[in-house]
Amino acid sequence: MNLNEWIFIGLFFALGWALPATPIVLGKILAPKRPNQVKQQTYECGVEMVGSPWTQFRAQYYIFALVFLVFDVELVFLFPWALAYNQLGLFALFEMTVFIFLLVVALVYTWRKGALRWS
Amino acid sequence: MVPLWMYLVVAAALFSTGLFGVLARRNAIAILMSIELMLNAVNINLVAFWRYNTPLDLSGQAFAVFVFVVAAAEVAVGLALIISIYRKRQSVIAEDVNMLKW
Amino acid sequence: MELTAESIVFLIMSAITLGGGLLVVSARNLFHAGLYLMVSLLGVAGLFVLLSAPFLAGVQVVVYIGAIAILIILAIMLTPSVTQLPAIFNRQWAFNLALAAFFFVLLVSVVSPIMGELGVDAWNADFTQKNPADVPADSIVNLGKDLVDPDKYMLPFEVASVLLMAALIGAVLLVSPDKAKADEGGED
């Protein structure tokens, strides 16, 4: 494999920071800086902050991330499969259908359980 | 290229770091993160051995992909357990979870 | 080790990986630990690229950073009271540190060429090799073929799907609020 292709990505990572960072630093230099207590209050629609932002949130968000995680891992398998698809037989399609079917079973279970429901 | 043993040393260091985290951290999520580090060390080893010993056969890569699957499943269930326990006890300290101890 | 471009990149990536890893286990703030975990995982992805496995590097970023680490960070955000603990390590941490260090020394002594120089060759393996054969350009295509090949990884492949299904169902069961229990008063 040619590592040269990846040098570009590596350099992009190394240099890409500079482009958005430059205007921010420039802004730091040019802009006025006069902080005061009131200005630095956390914004809460004009009233003073009530309690800490760390109140309990619903675990619903976690379930969506969870379903995503499982799908994401499965999709990783789909990429080499799709890439090699032209050189594979019909059996490969069948296998992938089984694979996806099992995934859909899990999704349907989650759905039926009502875990995908927001209310 | 870089000799094989250097990759193995890096993996060993990462594994030991993770091991220390698993043994010493109190927070259950931190323990889970340390386990991820250990799994990653395993993956480095798998891919490095594949690259240096059998680059024509893809067993090492395939194995690494399955490690990803196991890691994902482990994290999904592990975090679900932690969140579930947190809901009941308002704590994720591993030592506090002693329901099965006597 | 002579300093070629490749070895420099290797050193940088190793430093990122190990530095990130050390920060993960030592960070006081758990959210930061999660971010450091991402850094460390990115370093591992870099090592994969160096090892001519760009697909795995991609998988590493997509699955580990894009899904697993995000899930972990989400869990950290959902269990807020513990982002700042008075003590992050348990009481036996010194002993554990010694144990991990001992383990590291043990591993290094096995894999590094020191053993060979001492004349011990118990593993019958050569860890000092430097010039393996090139990886064929279509290795990802071959990976796709192998994964669905009945003679190779077809079974693990389908079992992986079953495992993920089970994990999803189990995790959803654990997390989704149990209505029947909540009605009874929701004791442990």
Place this chain on the structure above:
Amino acid sequence: MTGLLQDIGFSRDLAVLIAKAAGVIVVAVFGLLWTLLGIWLERKWAARFQDRVGPNRVGPFGLIQTVADTVKILLKEDIMNKGVDRWVFNLAPILAVLAVTLIWAVVPFSAAWIGTDLNIGVFYLLAVGALGTVAVIMAGWSSNNKYALLSAYRAVAQLVSYEVPMVLALLVPVLLSGSMSTQEIVRQQHIWYVFAAPLTVLLFLISGQAEIGRGPFDLLEAESELVSGFHIEYSGMKFGMFYVAEFLHAFTVGVLTAILFLGGWRGPFAEDVAILGFFYLMIKSLFAYWVLVWVRMTLPRVRIDHLLDFNWKFLVPVGLANLLIVALVWKAIPGTDQISSFGDAVVPTLALLLVNVAMFLVIGALLADRGRRERARIEARVAGADLPVETVAGAGD
């Protein structure tokens, strides 16, 4: 350029490095400069959709408006509220922009111009997309603000959910072309994939719109509920960077649509004249981008439960079915494994087009039926239980 540098006296490795670095700077600076023009363009379009004139004061047709805005925002005070996590707070906008500009590394601008032609190009796009989500979470978490935090949670739910149909859509061009390299996918499009897979294009555009977080999917930064969400505490140039990232991301989705489905740089004489290919790509990208702006300006924001239902109960099943059906048809037609000219591609494209039309009809019928039943159910419940409509409307599963 490498040869030139070597002539000056650099070693080969160093010359390659410098040439690559120059390439990086060209691509990244182009992306950011394009933003200056693109924001003006979008504001003009948006104004037209809303029956306004749009920016027209600074420079001819208001062309320099964005430059003026940039100068203004540079001079704005950068306020950091109490309790922010400084490092994370400052890194988030930078990462947001970086995550988008990194995509441009694999964009084939023409037959000869590409940052780097990775053999895992499409996968790389996904990987980079994941970094954008991280930036949003970092911003939301570090702001020490309830709205920002809520927005970060929503980011996880929304961005991450819509990545699934996005990936399912990306898999179709990979399957059709048998390659993950962006350049190779463009080369394989003897007939644009939009004709072979219109349903996939639709999936890609919808999930793309959600990934950018723009209306009707702008729940991350809903002004009226979350007072602009994760970047609520940002001001000055840091806010500016989030703005740039959002715009650039939107345009990048247009570019990706053009590359994956509209034939990229393909067009008359594009193979020989590089600048023509670049020109074609930009025209196609702008068209795709215009469609996105059109949707944004036309549709109202959806509710979060609808948003997630729409993804998991509609887009994902449709995406999975679409992928399997396309794969089946692709296998059923002989000769699809070696398509090397326009002639080879005609029959498969027509067959896929027919299948796609059939899928559209089936999906349309299913949706119409579902809509009828839902309406009937709500009407029955409203009539029977005499409840106010609001409490019933959201009860559907």
